[in-house]
Amino acid sequence: MSQYKLPVGEVIETGIDFLVEHLSFITKASAKVVETVLGAMESGLLLVPIPVFIVLVGVGVWFLTKDRKLTVGSALGLALIWNMGLWAATVSTLALVVVATLCAIAIGVPLGICVAISKGAYKVVMPILDVMQTMPAFVYLIPAIPFFGLGKTAAIFSTVIFSMPPAIRFTCLGIRQIPAELVECSTAFGATRMQRLFKLDLPLASPTIMAGINQTVMLALSMVVIASMIGAKGLGGEVWKAIQRLQMGRGFEAGIAIVIVAMILDRVLQKLGTRKEN
Amino acid sequence: MAKIYVEGLYKIFGPNPKKALQMLSEGITKDDIMASIRHGVGVNNATFEVHEGEIVVVMGLSGSGKSTLVRCLNRLITPSAGKILIDGRDVLTMDEDELRQLRQRKMGMVFQNFALFPHRTVLENAALGLEIQGMERQERLKLADEALSLVGLDGWGESYPRQLSGGMQQRVGLARALALSPDILLMDEAFSALDPLIRRDMQDELINLQERMRKTIVFISHDLDEALKLGDRIILMKDGAIVQIGTPEEILTHPADEYVARFVEDVDITKIMTAESVMKHSEAVAYLRTDGPRAALRKMRKHNIAHLFVVDHTHQLVGIVSADSAAVLAQRGEGSLTEAICTDIKTVFPGTPAQDLFGIMADLPYPLAVVDEGNKFKGVIVRGTLVAALAERGGAA
Numbered sequence: 009m010s011q012y013k014l015p016v017g018e019v020i021e022t023g024i025d026f027l028v029e030h031l032s033f034i035t036k037a038s039a040k041v042v043e044t045v046l047g048a049m050e051s052g053l054l055l056v057p058i059p060v061f062i063v064l065v066g067v068g069v070w071f072l073t074k075d076r077k078l079t080v081g082s083a084l085g086l087a088l089i090w091n092m093g094l095w096a097a098t099v100s101t102l103a104l105v106v107v108a109t110l111c112a113i114a115i116g117v118p119l120g121i122c123v124a125i126s127k128g129a130y131k132v133v134m135p136i137l138d139v140m141q142t143m144p145a146f147v148y149l150i151p152a153i154p155f156f157g158l159g160k161t162a163a164i165f166s167t168v169i170f171s172m173p174p175a176i177r178f179t180c181l182g183i184r185q186i187p188a189e190l191v192e193c194s195t196a197f198g199a200t201r202m203q204r205l206f207k208l209d210l211p212l213a214s215p216t217i218m219a220g221i222n223q224t225v226m227l228a229l230s231m232v233v234i235a236s237m238i239g240a241k242g243l244g245g246e247v248w249k250a251i252q253r254l255q256m257g258r259g260f261e262a263g264i265a266i267v268i269v270a271m272i273l274d275r276v277l278q279k280l281g282t283r284k285e286n
Numbered sequence: 287m288a289k290i291y292v293e294g295l296y297k298i299f300g301p302n303p304k305k306a307l308q309m310l311s312e313g314i315t316k317d318d319i320m321a322s323i324r325h326g327v328g329v330n331n332a333t334f335e336v337h338e339g340e341i342v343v344v345m346g347l348s349g350s351g352k353s354t355l356v357r358c359l360n361r362l363i364t365p366s367a368g369k370i371l372i373d374g375r376d377v378l379t380m381d382e383d384e385l386r387q388l389r390q391r392k393m394g395m396v397f398q399n400f401a402l403f404p405h406r407t408v409l410e411n412a413a414l415g416l417e418i419q420g421m422e423r424q425e426r427l428k429l430a431d432e433a434l435s436l437v438g439l440d441g442w443g444e445s446y447p448r449q450l451s452g453g454m455q456q457r458v459g460l461a462r463a464l465a466l467s468p469d470i471l472l473m474d475e476a477f478s479a480l481d482p483l484i485r486r487d488m489q490d491e492l493i494n495l496q497e498r499m500r501k502t503i504v505f506i507s508h509d510l511d512e513a514l515k516l517g518d519r520i521i522l523m524k525d526g527a528i529v530q531i532g533t534p535e536e537i538l539t540h541p542a543d544e545y546v547a548r549f550v551e552d553v554d555i556t557k558i559m560t561a562e563s564v565m566k567h568s569e570a571v572a573y574l575r576t577d578g579p580r581a582a583l584r585k586m587r588k589h590n591i592a593h594l595f596v597v598d599h600t601h602q603l604v605g606i607v608s609a610d611s612a613a614v615l616a617q618r619g620e621g622s623l624t625e626a627i628c629t630d631i632k633t634v635f636p637g638t639p640a641q642d643l644f645g646i647m648a649d650l651p652y653p654l655a656v657v658d659e660g661n662k663f664k665g666v667i668v669r670g671t672l673v674a675a676l677a678e679r680g681g682a683a
Contacts, residue, residue, distance in 0.1 A: 190403060192397070194414075196362055196395040196397075197389060197418050198388075198419075200386070212404070
């Protein structure tokens with residue numbers, strides 16, 4: 009059987025090579041832009057004195073969730089990260105996650121709307137999403153390198169691809185779940201599709217869309233760690249270093265820092281989602 | 287011109303409506319079409335009209351096609367064949383824009399499950415239609431507020447739908463439709479989800495509103511009592527086809543077929559039947575100018591009755607004579623009835639409900655005369671015939 013191997017890998021490689029050859033000047037240029045933005049963001053965040061930053065996060069969490077435990081927990085968690093000497097790495101990871109998530113949402117939510125509205129788009133996009141979600145995350149890293157070179161842009165690229173599916177799926181689901189009688193009502197009152205989208209679909213689907221965004225953020229965070237293999241640095245980079253040097257303690261410290269960041273983001277986003285529901 | 291005119295309307299559910307229409311025209315039944323080519327017949331050759339300012343109730347069991355029929359009127363469902371004219375304009379040839387205009391301005395719709403937007407306040411819900419029209423916020427909220435007070439929801443504007451009871455939610459639904467000041471209201475089982483007491487209140491309220499507003503209302507219901515109460519006319523549907531169109535009384539007293547008859551047999555007949563439907567058209571009357579006591583006595587003997595109503599030459603009711611008093615006059619040899627006529631008698635109009643007749647007739651020593659507004663003699667109700675008429679209809683008796 010394996011004597012006559014179908015050239016699956018070869019075809020894909022040729023395709024990507026072709027794209028790289030003709031597109032890499034664009035992607036490399038955009039890599040520069042992204043890197044500059046990221047760098048500015050990072051140094052901006054690092055400019056804030058750490059205690060002030062922690063207080064600001066605490067105030068922000070309190071303002072968004074009104075949850076005392078969560079507020080105190082967030083502040084303590086960040087203090088622990090500071091204490092472990094992982095502050096700069098955390099800020100770097102945070103910047104990466106924020107940029108990647110924003111990209112994923114900016115592409116994913118509108119795409120989700122398209123998929124919800126158009127049956128044709130649904131049929132095309134859904135299988136692609138299945139592939140995107142089941143493909144091992146590491147595979148995305150490989151083509152990212154020729155396009156963007158080693159570094160943060162390649163990391164963001166593969167993170168966006170990896171974390172976008174829930175944003176698309178949940179947006180689509182939220183809109184398709186709108187009760188039929190409300191849809192009929194908006195039609196009966198003569199609403200256009202756009203009016204229905206903004207007056208009914210999006211407001212009503214927003215808790216579901218928020219749940220999708222939450223998932224996207226979590227996936228982005230996990231991917232950012234994996235992407236450290238292609239030079240994402242940050243907390244993932246710390247873990248990667250620890251693996252290579254077999255520093256168990258150091259590895260766990262970085263791991264704990266990731267967990268803290270993930271929990272803060274997750275709880276705050278969840279609260280935002282459910283608050284809209286009530 | 288009829289406000290809504292529908293002719294030969296069909297709705298077939300399935301990929302090949304032409305085939306099903308062909309089969310229908312060959313006389314194949316709905317069930318057989320379903321069995322052979324898996325096409326559903328939603329509406330089968332419906333023809334009717336609705337006049338300005340009347341309430342027409344479309345009634346039938348679930349699955350009879352009444353919801354489909356009404357959704358064809360504003361093309362929420364596109365009919366397979368036929369003609370729908372609203373104010374003389376064909377709905378089926380309208381393009382998207384015209385259709386939206388029609389829905390936005392001319393037709394308000396009220397839904398069975400209220401269909402309120404949960405993320406909007408009551409006021410914003412009531413303003414929805416106006417918002418879709420593109421009206422300025424201030425203006426639309428003002429109109430919505432007026433609509434809310436019209437349905438008795440003053441001061442509830444800032445609440446959310448889930449904070450309201452079912453009846454109140456449906457008032458919001460009604461206000462949302464009324465805010466458009468549409469000519470036509472389509473009400474799809476609007477009160478069916480409410481409990482019986484609230485439902486009755488809402489029906490009364492709709493009747494009140496209708497007296498003031500005179501909208502053209504198409505109301506869907508599966509509840510005959512509701513149909514009889516609200517409908518100026520009733521359209522009865524079965525298996526997608528219209529089986530009978532008529533006033534509540536026509537439906538009750540002359541059911542078109544077995545199906546309608548079965549439908550109406552549970553109704554409390556005394557609420558629906560009127561003096562007109564239980565009275566006898568009596569030819570036995572005495573004419574004031576021509577009939578003397580002897581002629582009157584002869585007529586009574588002939589019809590085997592003890593009292594005779596007296597009318598003048600224009601058929602206006604003058605009074606009643608009894609056999610006894612006529613006999614006295616006859617013995618005296620009088621030529622005129624005038625002396626024997628009792629003019630102080632009870633009369634009822636043709637529209638008087640049958641349930642009121644029992645009270646009126648209870649202590650009446652003579653039959654009850656039915657006269658129209660011009661005091662013209664229409665017929666007679668004797669207690670025997672009243673009870674018999676009711677018993678025949680199987681209602682209160």
